[in-house]
Amino acid sequence: MTRLVHKDIFEINKRIKAYDQEIFRSQTGRSMREIACIAAGGGDLKPSLSVACVTVTGGLGEITDFAGMNAAILRHCGADAEEMKCRDVAGIQEAFRKRKDLILMADDDVFSLFGAGLAVESDNGDATGTGYAAALAEAIKHRGFPLEGQKILVLGGGPVGRAAAVYLAEAGAIPCIYDLDLEKAAGLVRLIPGSLLLEIEPEYGRYSFILDATTTGDQIGAKDVSKDTIISAPGVPCIATEEAAKIATVIHNPLELGVITMYYQCLARAGEMGYGNS
Numbered sequence: 556m557t558r559l560v561h562k563d564i565f566e567i568n569k570r571i572k573a574y575d576q577e578i579f580r581s582q583t584g585r586s587m588r589e590i591a592c593i594a595a596g597g598g599d600l601k602p603s604l605s606v607a608c609v610t611v612t613g614g615l616g617e618i619t620d621f622a623g624m625n626a627a628i629l630r631h632c633g634a635d636a637e638e639m640k641c642r643d644v645a646g647i648q649e650a651f652r653k654r655k656d657l658i659l660m661a662d663d664d665v666f667s668l669f670g671a672g673l674a675v676e677s678d679n680g681d682a683t684g685t686g687y688a689a690a691l692a693e694a695i696k697h698r699g700f701p702l703e704g705q706k707i708l709v710l711g712g713g714p715v716g717r718a719a720a721v722y723l724a725e726a727g728a729i730p731c732i733y734d735l736d737l738e739k740a741a742g743l744v745r746l747i748p749g750s751l752l753l754e755i756e757p758e759y760g761r762y763s764f765i766l767d768a769t770t771t772g773d774q775i776g777a778k779d780v781s782k783d784t785i786i787s788a789p790g791v792p793c794i795a796t797e798e799a800a801k802i803a804t805v806i807h808n809p810l811e812l813g814v815i816t817m818y819y820q821c822l823a824r825a826g827e828m829g830y831g832n833s
């Protein structure tokens with residue numbers, strides 16, 4: 556996973572409403588909240604669980620504003636979310652004392668939203684892959700194309716690519732999986748019925764629909780895309796060049812959709828356990 560820096564998340568709180576309404580909706584036909592509900596299993600989930608966003612200072616250290624921006628993203632999708640004043644263990648204690656339902660925190664290796672008393676959890680990698688796959692699926696349908704039997708290029712076989720490929724295969728598409736690490740891609744294909752292994756680097760231009768879960772930026776250029784190409788790209792940095800993004804539809808944000816999907820996955824899982832709505 557690429558580590559985010561402050562400039563990646565700078566002023567998400569000020570941009571998120573316009574981004575969701577004017578860009579994301581025009582790309583997918585839906586809001587990020589609606590996509591997250593679909594990714595979480597469908598149904599209109601009420602944002603009934605409160606969230607404490609806790610800053611972690613260990614490891615490589617704090618990403619300035621990370622907890623605050625996550626709280627803003629969650630508030631945008633209707634959640635009662637608050638950045639804790641205290642950090643690290645004291646922040647967790649503050650969350651318990653404020654009777655928050657869920658805690659969101661990240662260190663260098665794990666980014667998780669989990670119950671503070673509720674036995675629910677959503678991992679950011681899994682939620683991001685699922686959310687971006689749902690966004691791609693909805694964008695394809697929004698353009699009037701079928702998903703069933705549709706070949707979709709999935710680049711990267713880490714946690715994000717794996718979750719995306721699973722979602723797409725379960726939705727009836729054919730994930731065509733490529734990773735620089737061939738063994739990793741082959742392992743994924745063995746796990747996902749209906750997926751295909753690409754053993755050599757694909758010609759990007761041969762695919763209309765691409766899910767990028769790599770760590771490589773600026774790999775897909777203007778010559779590789781048309782106005783019909785849709786690239787759903789959680790990968791940081793973005794795989795599409797600025798020139799390509801002027802031609803194709805490129806769904807990309809550094810944090811927002813993944814975090815909103817984490818929240819709605821927790822709501823769905825809490826609902827399955829009989830808490831709140833479902």
Ligand SMILES: NC(=O)c1ccc[n+]([C@@H]2O[C@H](COP(=O)([O-])OP(=O)(O)OC[C@H]3O[C@@H](n4cnc5c(N)ncnc54)[C@H](O)[C@@H]3O)[C@@H](O)[C@H]2O)c1
Nearest residue numbers: 556557711713714715734735768769771790791809810813
């Ligand atoms: N936008 C978000 O909200 C969000 C959230 C989580 C992760 N991410 C990003 O998503 C990406 C994937 O995350 P991850 O945890 O699965 O990462 P990972 O590092 O575990 O896996 C990435 C995989 O991509 C492969 N890869 C790298 N460059 C490639 C290329 N050019 N072609 C094919 N394969 C290539 C690597 O071999 C690796 O297996 C990362 O860039 C991460 O930072 C974004």
